[in-house]
Ligand SMILES: Nc1ncnc2c1ncn2[C@@H]1O[C@H](COP(=O)(O)OP(=O)(O)OP(=O)(O)O)[C@@H](O)[C@H]1O
């Protein structure tokens with residue numbers, strides 16, 4: 701049953717785990733492995749876009765029974781825009797699967813603001829129209845700091861007003877470019893759809909959105925729960 705399962709989302713920055721009603725976040729893969737070895741779940745479902753599990757999996761006995769989620773065309777009626785669905789990030793796919801629960805009949809725009817900023821658009825017939833991959837907020841912030849001699853990474857903080865010093869200009873540029881991309885994508889491709897915002901940077905982005913939206917803590921883990929429920933035979 702899904703309730704006995706451990707759900708694991710291995711992102712490129714952090715690892716998020718759900719066990720029943722509890723959630724845990726790990727910044728370090730080794731610390732995460734140590735923790736998993738203290739658990740005794742019936743089943744482990746995992747989404748791994750980092751590739752860390754596949755490279756370590758075989759020599760870690762605790763991870764031998766992990767069910768690694770794989771993108772499936774047509775699963776739960778979700779028709780993917782990619783011709784080669786194996787190339788679509790499993791985190792994007794799971795976030796989309798979870799988003800169908802929020803579909804209000806006019807399509808859904810799914811935002812996952814993590815290491816990368818992902819946007820995917822689904823129409824009212826559950827057809828994935830396509831998506832967007834761009835730098836996440838921290839990635840933009842850090843790359844400005846490392847590529848421009850006069851800039852340093854800043855603590856992102858903007859009230860949405862134009863910047864009046866270097867730090868506030870960077871904050872405005874980094875945060876509002878993400879907000880603008882999302883709002884343009886909604887306007888162009890799904891103007892009446894439901895906008896969902898998830899991922900580690902969801903709050904930074906959501907507070908500046910003029911478009912009505914819902915903030916969902918972790919759509920990838922929610923999608924993994926959907927996957928777990930529908931990909932194991934009844935009674936297990
Ligand atoms: N305590 C924190 N530690 C690290 N990052 C944080 C923290 N709180 C917020 N963040 C932000 O969350 C982002 C990571 O989000 P998230 O954990 O959703 O990403 P991820 O799943 O690892 O990435 P992806 O799915 O894109 O590979 C970071 O870029 C950072 O800006």
Ligand SMILES: CC(C)(CO)[C@@H](O)C(=O)NCCC(=O)O
Pocket residue numbers: 712749787788789790791792814816818833
């Ligand atoms: C875009 C990321 C890095 C976001 O985690 C991940 O979904 C990924 O590696 N995707 C593969 C490429 C794609 O989705 O087309």
Ligand SMILES: [K+]
Pocket residue numbers: none
């Ligand atoms: K790479």
